Ligand code: ADP
C-alpha cells in the first residue's frame with residue numbers, strides 16, 4: 001500500500017475535531033518517518049482555494065443547492081488532479097480534512113435532496129474513494145458550540161441549527177454503514193489526546 005501512497009480522509013459534523021485530529025495525525029506520521037501531505041476540502045490546490053471562498057463566504061442563499069454541488073465538485077476535481085493524485089503517485093500519505101462524503105451529506109442530504117446527482121457527478125468526475133475514512137462521531141450540541149466558538153468569514157454553513165446537526169450526525173453514521181470497508185468510527189466526545197490515540201492506532205494497522 002505504501003508504494004502507491006495512502007489516502008486518508010477525516011469526516012464528521014462541523015466542530016467534531018477533524019482539523020485538530022488531521023493535524024495531530026500528520027505530525028505523528030511525519031515524526032515516524034512518513035512523507036505526509038496534509039490537505040483539506042473545499043480547497044487544497046490554488047484553484048480549489050479560490051472556489052472555497054466562493055462557496056463558504058457570503059449570503060446563505062448565494063447559490064442554489066445544484067450550483068453549490070457543481071462548485072464543490074469542480075474544486076474537488078482540481079484538488080485531485082493537482083495535489084492528491086501526484087502525492088499518492090509519489091508514495092506519500094495524503095490526509096484530507098473532508099472529501100466526497102461531505103458532499104454526500106451536505107449537498108446530498110441537508111442543503112438539497114440531491115444524493116442521486118451527487119453520486120452521478122462523483123462517478124463522472126471524481127471516481128475515487130479514500131483508502132480509509134475516519135469519522136469523528138460527535139454529540140451535535142457540543143459540535144455546534146465548538147464550531148460557533150470560532151469567529152471568521154467562512155460562515156455560510158455555520159448557521160445550522162441543532163436539528164440539522166442531529167440529522168447530519170445520523171447521516172454520517174449511515175454512510176459508515178453504507179461503506180463499511182473504508183469507514184472507521186471514532187468517538188469524538190473525549191479529550192483531544194484520547195481521540196488522537198485511537199486515530200493513530202487505527203491508521204497504524206494500514207501502515208507497515
Ligand atoms: P472541525 O475541523 O471538525 O470543525 P476543529 O478541529 O476545528 O473541528 O475543532 C473545533 C474546536 O474544538 C477547536 O476550537 C478545537 O480546538 C476544539 N476541539 C477539537 N477537539 C476537541 C476535543 N476532543 N475536546 C475539546 N475541544 C476540542
Ligand code: TYD
Pocket residue numbers: 013014015016018019041042056072097098099100102103104106107147157158
Ligand atoms: P470546513 O472548513 O471543514 O468546516 P468545519 O471546520 O466547520 O467542519 O468545511 C466548511 C463547510 O463546507 C462545512 O460546513 C461543510 C461544507 N462542505 C460541503 O457542504 N460540501 C463539501 O463537499 C465539503 C467538502 C464541505
